[in-house]
Amino acid sequence: MKNKSKNFKWTNEGPFEFLRIMASIFTALLVTFIVLCVVTKSFALNIFVDLLTYPSRSMFYFGYVLVKMIPLCFAGLATLLYFRTGLFNLSTEGVFYFSGVVATWVAVNPNIMTGNEILDSFITIMVAGVAGALIALIPGFLKAKLNADEMVISLMLNSILFGIGYYIVLTYLAVPGISGTASADFIDTARLTKLIPKTQVHTGLIIMFVMVVLVYILLFKTKLGYAIRMTGLNKNFAKYSGMSAFGLFMVVHLLAGFIGGMGSGVELMGLYKKFNWSSLPGLGFTGALMANIGKNHPIGVLIAAFGISYLRAGAQLLANSNPFIDISMISIVEVILTLLISSQYFLRAWRSKQMLKEEQKNG
Amino acid sequence: MQDIILKLEHITKIYPNGTVANKDINIELKKGEIHSIVGENGAGKSTLMKVIFAIEKQTTGKIYYKGKEVNFSNSMDAIANGIGMVHQHFMLIPSFTVAENIVLGAEPKKGLFIDKKEAVRVTQELAKKYNFDIDVTQKVADLNVSAKQKVEILKTLYRNAEVIILDEPTAVLTPQETEQLFEQLLKFKELGHTIVFISHKLNEVKQISDRVSVIRLGESKGTYDAEGITIEKLTELIIGRKLETSYDEYRRPVENPKMILDVRHLSYKDSAGVPKVKDASFSIKGGEILGIAGVQGNGQEELIRAITGLIPFQEGTVKICGKETQTLTIMEKRNAGMSYIPEDRMIDGCAAEASNSDNLISTTYTKKPISGLVFLNNKVIKNRSQELIKRFAVKTNSEKEKVGALSGGNIQKVVVAREWSTNPELMIAEQPTRGIDVGSANAIHKELIEMRNQGKGILLVSADLNEVMALSDRLLVMDDGKVVAYFDSMKGVTESELGLYMLGVEHHSEEVIRGACYEE
Numbered sequence: 001m002k003n004k005s006k007n008f009k010w011t012n013e014g015p016f017e018f019l020r021i022m023a024s025i026f027t028a029l030l031v032t033f034i035v036l037c038v039v040t041k042s043f044a045l046n047i048f049v050d051l052l053t054y055p056s057r058s059m060f061y062f063g064y065v066l067v068k069m070i071p072l073c074f075a076g077l078a079t080l081l082y083f084r085t086g087l088f089n090l091s092t093e094g095v096f097y098f099s100g101v102v103a104t105w106v107a108v109n110p111n112i113m114t115g116n117e118i119l120d121s122f123i124t125i126m127v128a129g130v131a132g133a134l135i136a137l138i139p140g141f142l143k144a145k146l147n148a149d150e151m152v153i154s155l156m157l158n159s160i161l162f163g164i165g166y167y168i169v170l171t172y173l174a175v176p177g178i179s180g181t182a183s184a185d186f187i188d189t190a191r192l193t194k195l196i197p198k199t200q201v202h203t204g205l206i207i208m209f210v211m212v213v214l215v216y217i218l219l220f221k222t223k224l225g226y227a228i229r230m231t232g233l234n235k236n237f238a239k240y241s242g243m244s245a246f247g248l249f250m251v252v253h254l255l256a257g258f259i260g261g262m263g264s265g266v267e268l269m270g271l272y273k274k275f276n277w278s279s280l281p282g283l284g285f286t287g288a289l290m291a292n293i294g295k296n297h298p299i300g301v302l303i304a305a306f307g308i309s310y311l312r313a314g315a316q317l318l319a320n321s322n323p324f325i326d327i328s329m330i331s332i333v334e335v336i337l338t339l340l341i342s343s344q345y346f347l348r349a350w351r352s353k354q355m356l357k358e359e360q361k362n363g
Numbered sequence: 364m365q366d367i368i369l370k371l372e373h374i375t376k377i378y379p380n381g382t383v384a385n386k387d388i389n390i391e392l393k394k395g396e397i398h399s400i401v402g403e404n405g406a407g408k409s410t411l412m413k414v415i416f417a418i419e420k421q422t423t424g425k426i427y428y429k430g431k432e433v434n435f436s437n438s439m440d441a442i443a444n445g446i447g448m449v450h451q452h453f454m455l456i457p458s459f460t461v462a463e464n465i466v467l468g469a470e471p472k473k474g475l476f477i478d479k480k481e482a483v484r485v486t487q488e489l490a491k492k493y494n495f496d497i498d499v500t501q502k503v504a505d506l507n508v509s510a511k512q513k514v515e516i517l518k519t520l521y522r523n524a525e526v527i528i529l530d531e532p533t534a535v536l537t538p539q540e541t542e543q544l545f546e547q548l549l550k551f552k553e554l555g556h557t558i559v560f561i562s563h564k565l566n567e568v569k570q571i572s573d574r575v576s577v578i579r580l581g582e583s584k585g586t587y588d589a590e591g592i593t594i595e596k597l598t599e600l601i602i603g604r605k606l607e608t609s610y611d612e613y614r615r616p617v618e619n620p621k622m623i624l625d626v627r628h629l630s631y632k633d634s635a636g637v638p639k640v641k642d643a644s645f646s647i648k649g650g651e652i653l654g655i656a657g658v659q660g661n662g663q664e665e666l667i668r669a670i671t672g673l674i675p676f677q678e679g680t681v682k683i684c685g686k687e688t689q690t691l692t693i694m695e696k697r698n699a700g701m702s703y704i705p706e707d708r709m710i711d712g713c714a715a716e717a718s719n720s721d722n723l724i725s726t727t728y729t730k731k732p733i734s735g736l737v738f739l740n741n742k743v744i745k746n747r748s749q750e751l752i753k754r755f756a757v758k759t760n761s762e763k764e765k766v767g768a769l770s771g772g773n774i775q776k777v778v779v780a781r782e783w784s785t786n787p788e789l790m791i792a793e794q795p796t797r798g799i800d801v802g803s804a805n806a807i808h809k810e811l812i813e814m815r816n817q818g819k820g821i822l823l824v825s826a827d828l829n830e831v832m833a834l835s836d837r838l839l840v841m842d843d844g845k846v847v848a849y850f851d852s853m854k855g856v857t858e859s860e861l862g863l864y865m866l867g868v869e870h871h872s873e874e875v876i877r878g879a880c881y882e883e
Binding site: 223229233238239242352356 | 375377378379383423671692694696703705711712713714715717724728737738741
């Protein structure tokens with residue numbers, strides 16, 4: 001009944017998945033092209049080519065792509081842990097903001113900073129991670145103990161965290177006399193060092209790669225990862241097998257919160273001189289987007305983060321030079337990508353037709 | 364005698380995931396016959412029925428109905444053309460009355476409103492015409508399983524079904540109720556209806572049908588006159604080889620058995636306060652299989668879920684290998700020696716989207732050498748999975764294949780293999796072979812007997828009387844949450860005798876039932 005042949009076929013599960021993602025990307029780009037034509041009221045082929053090639057035209061631009069993928073990737077990793085456990089939690093948004101505030105408090109505080117470059121950035125990022133982990137325990141506990149809907153809780157929590165975080169910034173961290181609300185400058189040793197000269201790329205990129213590998217190992221090589229995957233796939237099965245949902249939910253929230261918090265610390269210490277975020281960074285939804293496009297796989301999230309960062313950078317660079325183009329246009333591509341990649345039935349009909357042909361050929 | 368009412372020509376159905384469920388199937392149904400369709404689970408019977416009933420669309424092939432090629436757009440269309448289907452899982456609204464359920468979707472109207480009086484009159488007339496003994500003003504929630512089935516059948520008749528498809532209708536019935544159903548089927552036949560009867564129970568198939576079509580691995584293996592074919596021959600056609608039916612020769616006596624499970628005065632009320640299990644007491648020693656028979660929904664399910672820890676019970680004690688377990692977690696109970704084949708393999712028994720090996724280690728993944736303190740040992744897991752797959756003859760491409768891609772029987776083998784692999788003292792087997800083919804069922808039965816011979820205690824719950832009777836050393840019957848009968852040996856116990864206890868017509872004295880407990 002099943003296809004027993006071991007030969008490579010596009011209809012086999014792996015290659016088919018690859019084909020599907022490629023087709024999704026193609027479709028999304030095609031729609032982008034059409035949108036470009038519509039907004040510029042012309043056949044916008046060169047603008048389209050610009051969009052796709054701009055970021056790779058100079059090392060500085062490409063560095064921008066790399067730097068901007070770091071927070072996307074961290075948010076994606078945190079969110080994929082939730083998704084893998086079957087939790088639809090979007091608190092990475094608030095976690096990112098609040099951990100950033102906490103990291104700032106550390107990074108401007110000469111009493112804490114030791115003056116050692118490696119140690120200081122390590123302390124700052126870890127404190128941000130721990131802050132994220134502790135915050136994430138709130139929706140975690142409510143979910144595990146009271147079975148509260150984690151999506152509603154996390155969305156509410158985001159607003160609360162922003163409120164409290166902004167209050168802390170205004171009252172304790174803001175430096176008077178500067179336009180806008182901003183903290184004092186971070187102590188230099190807390191900041192991450194440059195990795196590639198003449199670009200903005202900082203050592204956070206390495207931390208990001210390490211985290212991707214760690215999350216991969218966690219998911220596929222450890223007992224905890226196994227429990228996460230089984231609970232996410234079928235929580236009745238996990239319960240019946242003897243796994244404890246309470247403990248697992250708590251640990252997953254701790255870990256995801258930690259990754260989110262770390263991401264915030266890395267972003268701040270890598271790219272900013274001081275804390276001046278005056279709104280939520282939007283990384284809750286973007287994290288969900290990364291997890292979705294990356295098929296809940298750490299490597300997938302890495303690729304998705306790069307791809308989206310590349311497109312966003314392309315749009316950003318284009319917007320600087322072309323009055324018709326707006327950066328938010330790129331969200332069309334993102335949405336279409338997410339939609340197609342997460343659509344299980346996309347291209348299914350084609351696949352069954354191919355299989356029927358094979359079946360008839362083989363008799 | 365008659366002309367062809369429904370003809371399937373070269374039906375092939377390939378599912379989007381690539382499963383070829385039907386392959387060039389040809390079947391002709393004569394008007395006014397009872398036509399059985401038999402085959403192993405996963406052979407493609409259900410898919411074929413879905414194609415006829417337009418729930419699924421065939422990939423290629425033609426369907427002729429009353430001589431004309433038809434292409435029903437959906438099941439409503441099929442119903443309108445006179446094809447009715449009674450599903451395995453009833454599709455009734457519990458809070459509606461029988462009459463309301465029957466007319467649902469084609470209600471007699473009075474202006475804008477449903478004419479309830481007319482509905483009652485019409486359905487009563489219908490019931491009378493077909494000799495159904497049923498009160499149409501009752502709520503469906505208050506009916507037992509066999510009455511619900513009657514409502515389902517009446518529903519199809521109300522829509523003037525000429526062809527009625529019954530998907531495993533006897534799976535949920537007692538022997539007495541089955542007889543009753545068969546009388547009705549014969550009546551339908553007399554009135555010119557065509558019946559398609561799908562069943563795993565070959566003696567019933569032979570008893571009731573005019574002709575039998577066999578499907579194996581998605582292909583038709585011919586249509587036969589029921590009179591002219593033996594059950595042995597049918598079994599051979601279905602599974603492609605011969606099969607033994609009695610397990611007695613495999614049983615070995617066990618010396619100095621330990622007490623494995625001791626349940627005393629267990630009572631359970633659901634969240635609405637309705638008592639589901641009433642004061643159940645029994646015990647199991649090593650080297651025996653204790654069967655629990657009963658019509659489904661009489662507390663067996665709750666009893667098992669209480670023992671295994673999936674639901675908390677209010678009163679009584681449950682000791683596993685001498686250990687009191689009421690406050691233990693499921694993990695702790697499993698560590699105490701419990702293993703559990705759950706009733707529904709897709710809900711509790713597996714993660715369909717996970718691989719075979721992931722599914723095979725879910726109850727052992729915390730133990731050495733499968734894992735250390737933090738890490739899984741993927742090499743050990745791979746070897747173990749391959750061993751289990753081989754030992755239990757799971758038909759699969761590799762240990763990495765998704766469990767959900769296997770047939771029901773093979774998924775069940777994965778579940779049994781996993782539960783066996785913990786080397787338990789107590790094996791709780793709930794409907795261990797429901798809905799799976801004879802070949803796989805036979806293999807699972809032998810495993811259970813083998814475990815019994817090794818001195819394990821086995822608690823077997825099954826709605827399939829043949830199964831309970833073939834496997835059990837001792838037997839309980841449950842009715843309405845109570846243990847109503849106890850047999851300390853299966854010698855001389857007949858199916859129809861059990862049927863009487865299952866239906867609550869008779870019950871054993873308290874003293875006899877107390878015999879189910881061993882004194883410590």
